[in-house]
Amino acid sequence: MAERDGPEIIGRRVQQLRTERGLTQKQLAEPAYTPAYISTLEAGRVRASEPALRHIAERLGVAYDELATGRPAHLATDLRLRLTDAQRTLATGEAEVAAEQYAGLLAEAEAHGLVAEQAAALLGLGECALETGDLATARERFEESERRMGDAPLPQRVPAVRGSAVSHYLAGELRYACYLFESTLDELNRTGLHDPDALLLLYTGVIAPYMDMGAHARAAQAAEFALALAPQVGNPALVARMHRSVARTMIAEGRIAEADVSLAKAAELYRQLQIRTELANCHWMRGYLYVQNGELERAEDELREAQAMLSAKRAALYTSQVAVELADVLHRRGKSEEAAALLHEVLGDLSSERGAVHSAGAHRLLGIIAEDARDTEAAEEHYVRAMSLLERAGAAGDLADLCRLLGDLLRRTGRVEAALDAYRTGLGHRTAPGTTTLGPAPAQPPL
Known part of the structure; x- marks a missing residue:
């Protein structure tokens, strides 16, 4: 839930809405509170409890969130709905169009102080910049997205971390990219935060930098983990479309909390659709292995699939x-x-x-x-x-x-x-096969 405004701001808002509706302080207060309490609240001399504000919001005919924060009713839900629209646009390959959508959503979220939505829009802008090859912009967007998430649990921050790592990798900073991937994987697996979506993002992302550093054994292991996790994604496009449609219906019916749940599921599935880009790395890895075994025709098929x-x-x-x-x-x-x-x-x-x-x-x-x-x-x-x-x-x-x-x-x-x-x-540049200079491999997931 969004943080409430201060007592003085809420007091002025209550007074303005009460006056607009032609209510007296007594009419607003009854039956649960006194006119004196309303007077004190409107003067900003008391921080109203949540039950009191909910009572006043109901009497005034406004949503609790609108009274507590000044934001239009359903604003956050509407923003999340449009964020899933932008994710769908990006998932279909229209990165430039998606970037315009995300930029507008970021400005709107900033204007209303919606921090979680700001982080989501920045993440989307980073993904768009990656798709178009603007690596410097991508890195800035991912890092800013993670900063705005603050102390959110690590699985929630993984998409931003993964984006930063891929940006560094594509810019030729292999060692730092591997460090970001490995340290995050290690923390997830050692602390028991075995989020399948987060792990899949990281394992698919780390394959390419491992390969380029000559760490072929680690790359092969990461590919096996990724392919083991991939079936849990299923067919996200159909499910995501269903959740978006359901959310629109619920919003129309005023079932905002349930709509938010559906939107969260849709957003997660559209994010998973972007994993399609990285799952191509798994086909590439298989192609590499077939080359090592001299199976060139099978290798060509895998690489063409990627x-x-x-x-x-x-x-x-x-x-x-x-x-x-x-x-x-x-x-x-x-x-x-x-x-x-x-x-x-x-x-x-x-x-x-x-x-x-x-x-x-x-x-x-x-x-x-x-x-x-x-x-x-x-x-x-x-x-x-x-x-x-x-x-x-x-x-x-x-x-x-x-x-x-x-x-x-x-x-x-x-x-x-x-x-x-x-x-x-x-x-002077020899390296042992299957190793990096980053120390032990990260802890393994419980597959």
């Missing part, structure tokens, strides 16, 4: 990342021309501040394809650009492998000293 899931939501940045992985499989299957065309198509959407690791992966693969075509000059150029991107991102495992490729190329073209320098650089 790409289709992401394209359907117009998630351009995520789609470009999966395209790089798919191009690698195509190259391994002898489809190098198709792979190169796909890489050139997505490179414009990647940069050092936006998908740095996958941008480096694209240049690495283009270098390999150029070497196969005996174009050593183009190959070297791609390798050097990839090294620069990986050094900035701290992707140690990929950097070590790239230094080997560059060293081999330099050695074959007779530049032995330069080749040795490349090999030495690679040795």
